[in-house]
Amino acid sequence: MSARPLSLQARLMAAVIGFVSLILVIVAIITSATLGTSLEQRLTEQLGSYAASTTKWVANAEPAAALTGTQLAERALQGQRVPPGLLLAVFPPGQSGSGVTITSSGQAPTLTSGDLFELTEALRESRVATVSLPSGGSYLATVTQTPSGTIVVTGLSRSEVLGTLGSLFTVIALATLGGLLLLALTTALTISMGLRPLRAVAATATRVAGQPLDRGEVSITERVPDFEADPRTEVGRVGVALNTLLDHVDSSLAARQRNEERMRRFVADASHELRTPLASIRGYSELSLKALAQVQDPDHRARTLESTTTAMERIQAQSLRMTRLVEDLLLLARLDEGRELQRSDVDLTQLAVEALTDAQPTALDHDWELEVPGDPVMLSGDAGRLHEVLANLLANARTHTPAGTTITLSLHTTGDSAVLRVHDDGPGIDPEVRDELFARFARGDVSRARKTGGTGLGLAIAKAIVEGHGGTIRADSTPGDTTFTVTLPLAAPEAASPAAAEQKPAQ
Structure with missing residues (x-):
């Protein structure tokens, strides 16, 4: 089983404390080595001074009666100012060596044979050496010789040097331990406060993940608090990024919800539109079958033929209506795919002249006007579909306005665009349906009541065709002033053809 991974806070603390500990250890080693070298050098200088003195003292004590090494050392030190920790060993010619050490209390214990052996071995190859005596203590020793041939070994205790270094190590260890504890506490607080925005991000993401996003209406209201999403900090920018992402997701979910609702309405409206002609076809078919069943009766022959003819005409009319509806739906689907x-x-x-000319006979009780330039306005597009746009807009104006309304179709250019406008001075569009005016199966209110039994797809088709040409369409309406504006990109300039129509009201 794999080990549990450490948290980011634990890894950061371990990295910081480990790095600082390494630096402190290196500093302690360098400091101790430097101080130790300095103390040893000082001790060596003192040893050289005392070695010269002890050699002189021993040389002065030699003319006395024959003395042992210990007696000679004690006689040499007699009356001298001797520092504590001084070691003096004397090796007279032809005699075994002996010596004494001076303690801090002023006593002079004799060196053991083991001590003398260690001194001899240490100074055999070097004039100055560090010796650890079996009787206790570490000494820095040096060897000299009197004029009479007596060998003198002088040493100074290293206890002060070792004590100083030990105290230094103790102070460094305690200071390092205290500093690391303080560093750990400070680092933990700093990292904890620094990572607090990340914890807020994780908590927000967890709450969002727990929301049931598969329901009908979904709105993500969870956000990282503003004080945890400061864009001036690196961690704060994570919170800002998550809030931005949640805003986009929330917008996408709202758009999806609107699309689903629009699709449900679309299916319901399409079903309603198809159900009416299908019910008519079924009813008239049943009527025809009943009439045909009675065709053998001479008394009912004429009446049967008349009712059958009427039923077939109604069936044909409803079939044509259903066919137009299906064709309109198919056209919208193809336009959505960028085809057709x-x-x-x-x-x-x-095109404008032809569209108005076709529309005039359908509503002789309306006043029709045409305002177009004298020169051709050329663009690259589908002439049949653009004619359908104008026909739908003119039919919409004619259908939803009362008799006596003036309908004006105008065309002009602005920059690299052509602008077509269909204006009427009718009652206007209800503001409640204005936002859904170009939706599929959209219906106007009673002020622009549907009179012809249209499917509600005309404006949706017009919008799809215009957008397929890279243009835009919009509606602006107030009572007495309704305008549908179509903007289309013009084609590259070409040689102008003769004017298609004069700028004058249509007759």
Whole structure:
């Protein structure tokens, strides 16, 4: 089983404390080595001074009666100012060596044979050496010789040097331990406060993950608090990024919800539109079958033929209505896929004249006006589909306005765009349906009541065709002033053709 991974806070603390500990250890080693070298050098200088003195003292004591090494050492030190920790060993010619050490209390214990052996071995190859005596203590010793040939070994205790270094190590260890504890506490607080925005991000993400996003209406209201999402800090920018992401997801969910609701309405409206002609077809079919069953009766022959003819006419009318509806739905689907448009050079001036001319006979009780430039307005597009746009807009204005309304179709250019406007001075569009005006199966209110039994797809088709040409369509309406504006990109300048129509009101 794999080990549990450490948290980011634990890894950061371990890295910081480990790095600082390494630095402190290196500093302690360098400091101790430097101080130890300095103390040893000082002790060596003192030893050289005392070695010269002890050699002189021994040389002065030699003329006395024959003395042992210990007696000679004690006689040499007699009356001298001797520092505590001094070691003096004397090796007279032809005699075994002996010596004494001076303690801090002023006593002079004799060196053992083991001590003398260690001194002899240490100084055999070197004039100055560090010796650890079996009787206790570490000494820095040096060897000299009197004029008479007596060998003198002088040493100074290293206890002060070792004590100083030990105290230094103790102070460094305690200071390092205290500093590391303080560093650990400070680092833990600093990292904990620094990572608090990340914890807020994780908590927010966890709450969002726990929301049931598969329900019908979903809104993500969870956000990282503003004080935890400061864009001036690196961790704060994570909170800002998550809030931005949640805003986008929330917008996408809202858009998805709107699309689903629109799709449900679309399916319901399409089902309603198809159910009416299908019910008519079924009813008239049943009527025809009943009539045909009675065709053998001479008394009912004429009446049967009349009712059958009427039923077949109604069946044909409803079939045509259903066919138009299905064709409109198919056209919208193809336009949504970017298909169905067959582009060629189109003269919008001529197209506007033809569209208004076709619309006039359908509503002789309306006043029709046409305002177009004298020169052709050319663009690249599908002439048939653009004509359908104008026909739908003119039919919409005619259908939803009362008799006597003036309907004006105008065309002009601005920059690299052509602008078509269909204006009427009718009652206007209800503000409640204005936002859904170009939706599929959209219906107007009673002020623009549907009179012809249209499917509600005309404006949706017009919008899809215009957008397929890279243009835009919008509606602006107030009582007595309703305008549908279509903006289309113009084609590259070409040689102008003869004017398709004069700028004058249609007759």
